[in-house]
Amino acid sequence: xxxxxxxxxxxxxxxxxxxxxxxxxxxxxxxxxxxxxxxxxxxxxxxxxxxxxxxxxxxxxxxxxxxxxxxxxxxxxxxxxxxxxxxxxxxxxxxxxxxxxxxxxxxxxxxxxxxxxxxxxxxxxxxxxxxxxxxxxxxxxxxx
Numbered sequence: 041x042x043x044x045x046x047x048x049x050x051x052x053x054x055x056x057x058x059x060x061x062x063x064x065x066x067x068x069x070x071x072x073x074x075x076x077x078x079x080x081x082x083x084x085x086x087x088x089x090x091x092x093x094x095x096x097x098x099x100x101x102x103x104x105x106x107x108x109x110x111x112x113x114x115x116x117x118x119x120x121x122x123x124x125x126x127x128x129x130x131x132x133x134x135x136x137x138x139x140x141x142x143x144x145x146x147x148x149x150x151x152x153x154x155x156x157x158x159x160x161x162x163x164x165x166x167x168x169x170x171x172x173x174x175x176x177x178x179x180x181x182x183x184x
Contacts, residue, residue, distance in 0.1 A: 061101035114138040139166045150180035
């Protein structure tokens with residue numbers, strides 16, 4: 041049986057860890073963000089744009105490591121939940137680990153494209169409920 045440990049602010053579960061988003065991970069977040077077409081605003085982010093953004097917002101992000109390899113990120117900016125898992129590591133419980141262990145404010149909203157069934161299943165499997173819908177999006181609220 042694998043137990044969850046919290047050591048010095050780092051959440052560890054088996055081989056997975058949630059760690060602070062230090063400068064060594066900023067470009068990983070940028071590359072993952074640029075590769076993932078599931079984001080609401082899919083625009084290419086330059087290194088300079090990422091540097092400016094992370095200087096202001098890195099404290100609101102965590103990085104998920106599998107061993108020492110970064111495999112995903114999760115963040116909450118103005119109650120807008122943002123996360124992604126590298127495509128090579130999807131369907132392995134990493135998204136669920138991040139959603140269940142990242143400190144999420146009760147006012148946070150997960151905005152998911154209607155056709156993104158993977159993200160929809162993930163939010164619902166973690167106990168998030170649909171708070172509203174629009175033509176293109178489903179909005180999830182953390183009720184846990």
